[in-house]
Amino acid sequence: MSELISEFNSYREKMNKVILGKDNLVLKRLWNLDTNTYEDGALDKKTKEMLGLVASMVLRCDDCIRYHLGKCHELNVSTDELYEVFAVANIVGGTIVIPHTRRAAEYWEELENSNR
Amino acid sequence: MSELISEFNSYREKMNKVILGKDNLVLKRLWNLDTNTYEDGALDKKTKEMLGLVASMVLRCDDCIRYHLGKCHELNVSTDELYEVFAVANIVGGTIVIPHTRRAAEYWEELENSNR
Amino acid sequence: MSELISEFNSYREKMNKVILGKDNLVLKRLWNLDTNTYEDGALDKKTKEMLGLVASMVLRCDDCIRYHLGKCHELNVSTDELYEVFAVANIVGGTIVIPHTRRAAEYWEELENSNR
Amino acid sequence: MSELISEFNSYREKMNKVILGKDNLVLKRLWNLDTNTYEDGALDKKTKEMLGLVASMVLRCDDCIRYHLGKCHELNVSTDELYEVFAVANIVGGTIVIPHTRRAAEYWEELENSNR
Amino acid sequence: MSELISEFNSYREKMNKVILGKDNLVLKRLWNLDTNTYEDGALDKKTKEMLGLVASMVLRCDDCIRYHLGKCHELNVSTDELYEVFAVANIVGGTIVIPHTRRAAEYWEELENSNR
Amino acid sequence: MSELISEFNSYREKMNKVILGKDNLVLKRLWNLDTNTYEDGALDKKTKEMLGLVASMVLRCDDCIRYHLGKCHELNVSTDELYEVFAVANIVGGTIVIPHTRRAAEYWEELENSNR
Numbered sequence: 001m002s003e004l005i006s007e008f009n010s011y012r013e014k015m016n017k018v019i020l021g022k023d024n025l026v027l028k029r030l031w032n033l034d035t036n037t038y039e040d041g042a043l044d045k046k047t048k049e050m051l052g053l054v055a056s057m058v059l060r061c062d063d064c065i066r067y068h069l070g071k072c073h074e075l076n077v078s079t080d081e082l083y084e085v086f087a088v089a090n091i092v093g094g095t096i097v098i099p100h101t102r103r104a105a106e107y108w109e110e111l112e113n114s115n116r
Numbered sequence: 117m118s119e120l121i122s123e124f125n126s127y128r129e130k131m132n133k134v135i136l137g138k139d140n141l142v143l144k145r146l147w148n149l150d151t152n153t154y155e156d157g158a159l160d161k162k163t164k165e166m167l168g169l170v171a172s173m174v175l176r177c178d179d180c181i182r183y184h185l186g187k188c189h190e191l192n193v194s195t196d197e198l199y200e201v202f203a204v205a206n207i208v209g210g211t212i213v214i215p216h217t218r219r220a221a222e223y224w225e226e227l228e229n230s231n232r
Numbered sequence: 233m234s235e236l237i238s239e240f241n242s243y244r245e246k247m248n249k250v251i252l253g254k255d256n257l258v259l260k261r262l263w264n265l266d267t268n269t270y271e272d273g274a275l276d277k278k279t280k281e282m283l284g285l286v287a288s289m290v291l292r293c294d295d296c297i298r299y300h301l302g303k304c305h306e307l308n309v310s311t312d313e314l315y316e317v318f319a320v321a322n323i324v325g326g327t328i329v330i331p332h333t334r335r336a337a338e339y340w341e342e343l344e345n346s347n348r
Numbered sequence: 349m350s351e352l353i354s355e356f357n358s359y360r361e362k363m364n365k366v367i368l369g370k371d372n373l374v375l376k377r378l379w380n381l382d383t384n385t386y387e388d389g390a391l392d393k394k395t396k397e398m399l400g401l402v403a404s405m406v407l408r409c410d411d412c413i414r415y416h417l418g419k420c421h422e423l424n425v426s427t428d429e430l431y432e433v434f435a436v437a438n439i440v441g442g443t444i445v446i447p448h449t450r451r452a453a454e455y456w457e458e459l460e461n462s463n464r
Numbered sequence: 465m466s467e468l469i470s471e472f473n474s475y476r477e478k479m480n481k482v483i484l485g486k487d488n489l490v491l492k493r494l495w496n497l498d499t500n501t502y503e504d505g506a507l508d509k510k511t512k513e514m515l516g517l518v519a520s521m522v523l524r525c526d527d528c529i530r531y532h533l534g535k536c537h538e539l540n541v542s543t544d545e546l547y548e549v550f551a552v553a554n555i556v557g558g559t560i561v562i563p564h565t566r567r568a569a570e571y572w573e574e575l576e577n578s579n580r
Numbered sequence: 581m582s583e584l585i586s587e588f589n590s591y592r593e594k595m596n597k598v599i600l601g602k603d604n605l606v607l608k609r610l611w612n613l614d615t616n617t618y619e620d621g622a623l624d625k626k627t628k629e630m631l632g633l634v635a636s637m638v639l640r641c642d643d644c645i646r647y648h649l650g651k652c653h654e655l656n657v658s659t660d661e662l663y664e665v666f667a668v669a670n671i672v673g674g675t676i677v678i679p680h681t682r683r684a685a686e687y688w689e690e691l692e693n694s695n696r
Contacts, residue, residue: 015566018573019550022543026269026551027565033265034559037207037258042196047163048204054167055174055208056560058442060641061524063563064208079602080158086599087606088164091153092171092180094406094442095614096636099643101607102595109598131450134457135434138427142435142617143449149613150443153606172444174558176293177408179447195254202251203258210522210558211266212288215295217259218247225250269555274544279511280552283518287556290519290674292409296556311370312506318367319374320512323501324519324528326638326674327382328404331411333375334363341366374501381497385490385671390660395627396668399634403672406635412672428622436628439617440635440644479682482689483666486659490667491681498675520676525640527679 002110008066038071046075050085057089057097057104065104073111082108118226124182154187162191166201173205173213173220181220189227198224234342240298270303278307282317289321289329289336297336305343314340350458356414386419394423398433405437405445405452413452421459430456466574472530502535510539514549521553521561521568529568537575546572582690588646618651626655630665637669637677637684645684653691662688 020028038048049071056064072082086104090097136144154164165187172180188198202220206213252260270280281303288296304314318336322329368376386396397419404412420430434452438445484492502512513535520528536546550568554561600608618628629651636644652662666684670677 012566015569019547019565019569022547024544024547024551026265027547027554029261029265029268030551030554030559031562033258033261034207034562036261037203041200042194043166043200047166048200050159050163051167051170051201051204052208055170055204058171058175059209059560061560061563063566064560078158080604083599083602083604083607084157084159084164085167087153087604087610088167088171090442090607090610091150092168092442092444093175094438094440094445095610096440096639096641096644097442098611098614099641101599102592102643105595105599128450131453135431135449135453138431140428140431140435142613143431143438145609145613145616146435146438146443147446149606149609150446152609175444177444177447179450180444196256199251199254199256199259203256203262206259206262206558208558208560210554210556210561211262212291212293212296212556213558214263214266215293217251218244218295221247221251266555269551273548274542275514275548279514280548282507282511283515283549283552284556286515287518287522287552290523291557310506312372315367315370315372315375316505316507316512317515319372319378319501320515320519322375322378322674323498324516324674324676325523326670326672326677327378328407328409328412328672329674330379330382331409333367334360334411337363337367374497377493377497377500381490381493382671384493385667389664390658391630391664395630396664398623398627399631399665399668400672402631402635403638403668407638407673426622432621432623432628433631435617436631436635439614440632441639476682479685483663483681483685486663488660488663488667491663491670494667494670494675495678498678523676525676525679527682528676 001114004107004110005070005114008063012063012067046072046077049075050077050081054085054089054092057086057100058093060093060097060100062100062103065100066107069104069107069111073108079108079112117230120223120226121186121230124179128179128183162188162193165191166193166197170201170205170208173202173216174209176209176213176216178216178219181216182223185220185223185227189224195224195228233346236339236342237302237346240295244295244299278304278309281307282309282313286317286321286324289318289332290325292325292329292332294332294335297332298339301336301339301343305340311340311344349462352455352458353418353462356411360411360415394420394425397423398425398429402433402437402440405434405448406441408441408445408448410448410451413448414455417452417455417459421456427456427460465578468571468574469534469578472527476527476531510536510541513539514541514545518549518553518556521550521564522557524557524561524564526564526567529564530571533568533571533575537572543572543576581694584687584690585650585694588643592643592647626652626657629655630657630661634665634669634672637666637680638673640673640677640680642680642683645680646687649684649687649691653688659688659692 049068053068086101165184169184202217281300285300318333401416434449517532550565633648666681
């Protein structure tokens with residue numbers, strides 16, 4: 001796995017442990033609910049992860065983008081499909097989404113390369 | 117058609133005419149591009165309209181939401197599918213999305229009823 | 233009760249019924265969690281409602297502001313305290329918060345007058 | 349003066365009186381500072397009002413947009429210049445700025461017509 | 465003091481000096497006003513710093529969050545109280561606040577450890 | 581050229597190549613349109629770059645800010661003019677713009693020094 005990916009994952013895990021260790025019930029339940037949101041339902045997981053990705057892009061949250069890129073990759077979203085999600089995000093959210101698109105594109109390349 | 121829907125559409129058309137009448141090339145091209153964004157490609161129209169909807173919801177733009185709800189309705193998104201889009205928007209964007217979800221739900225009811 | 237207040241409450245209730253009637257589990261749970269968030273804990277209800285208010289103001293969600301103003305009023309936040317919350321919101325969020333402050337001030341006057 | 353313009357101005361004045369009547373020092377000073385910001389300096393008033401307008405558009409604050417449109421009109425911004433400000437706002441902020449552009453275009457037409 | 469904390473403070477001081485050295489009156493006054501906003505009044509300092517923190521969290525400004533965490537720490541906000549502020553921010557602002565909550569939790573741990 | 585400036589430029593170029601290499605038509609056209617937006621028209625380039633800058637500041641996009649700072653520098657915006665743009669951004673967008681103003685000020689110093 002690339003350094004970019006493994007650093008992101010390990011920081012995420014480390015801090016999740018710290019936060020959940022404080023036993024704040026609202027945060028715990030919200031995080032569980034977050035997991036449920038992306039499970040198969042009337043819409044399949046893949047569609048939902050693309051929804052989560054485009055929402056994270058227009059809100060310009062790089063870590064959220066990375067998380068959903070990882071999931072999209074696991075669920076076999078193709079590069080062409082992904083770039084159409086990027087296109088919707090850039091049209092709806094404007095050129096301020098471009099720098100986040102650059103970092104998303106970089107992370108995607110690493111996900112694709114880590115596969116081989 | 118319900119009053120809510122027809123008022124939205126007629127104001128939109130009226131003001132688009134005013135704006136496009138000023139011949140600003142950037143605005144004209146952006147609007148054309150906006151239309152292209154949601155055409156069938158690697159992802160189908162229906163998926164793209166749901167992407168446009170969730171992006172509009174987390175950015176809390178009621179008129180954008182209405183526009184994409186109209187398109188989702190034309191493309192036969194089911195009510196269960198729609199509410200899963202709402203769920204992603206509310207989880208990603210938080211409870212500030214709730215008032216926009218109320219107005220979206222109202223507009224969707226009218227779209228559904230206008231069909232019968 | 234003033235018309236402004238009663239219209240807000242009745243639209244809210246009507247649409248909540250529509251939305252909850254669709255049985256989307258994520259939305260139901262999020263809304264329950266939202267209620268839990270503002271209960272007495274390490275911080276008291278009054279402080280939490282002021283936190284909810286200032287968050288709603290900087291995110292510029294008029295309906296969220298109204299909801300928390302109603303709660304602040306029930307919990308006996310004074311007008312001087314309220315305006316200090318407004319001040320934090322305007323300093324952190326900038327002058328784009330001013331129009332929302334105007335509508336908040338109007339709603340607060342009606343809450344205060346409905347008491348007498 | 350058109351109804352749209354006079355209603356906007358009178359609500360603004362009425363609520364400013366209510367808010368300033370509460371004697372919150374931070375709000376008072378912020379509002380004074382807001383006025384100072386747009387005075388002639390290294391940049392002239394007209395440029396500054398266009399800066400205020402584009403900032404209000406990308407932050408999607410309709411009342412702020414109206415306020416700066418009024419000022420731009422007083423300072424003889426031409427319709428072609430104005431639409432170039434609109435273009436920057438739509439490119440930077442994306443298609444979610446379009447509904448606000450429609451309302452801005454409507455208000456501008458009324459300002460232009462109220463002149464004759 | 466931890467490196468994270470001291471780097472944050474020294475960059476902040478260095479750049480404040482550069483900015484204030486340019487003698488822009490509006491910026492100077494805004495910064496003074498910012499200081500006044502959090503002084504004891506109808507609400508005490510501690511409540512106001514928690515208001516500033518929750519506002520910074522939902523607006524997702526990491527440096528603002530750090531600043532208010534430092535102040536909350538000085539004013540003896542407990543870890544349980546702090547996590548209830550985090551909970552409000554995450555519920556109101558949604559899961560896009562989570563990555564900022566992780567960085568806030570990390571900074572808080574360092575503030576707590578720097579005390580001993 | 582300073583390291584800060586050259587790193588920004590080279591990352592930008594590298595990732596633009598990756599993104600444009602995927603041949604997504606919407607992204608390509610949006611980026612062309614972005615370039616057109618800032619060309620001389622009813623408003624001159626310099627005014628438009630300041631509009632792009634203030635919009636990027638209130639939307640708090642550091643990379644967008646850097647891009648427009650580079651252009652403002654090429655077009656001979658003076659430091660006094662620049663700080664008036666900063667002032668508008670801070671008043672409209674509030675104190676959450678301050679950390680971005682610090683990074684903008686740092687980048688501007690490097691642009692000014694790289695000239696000599």
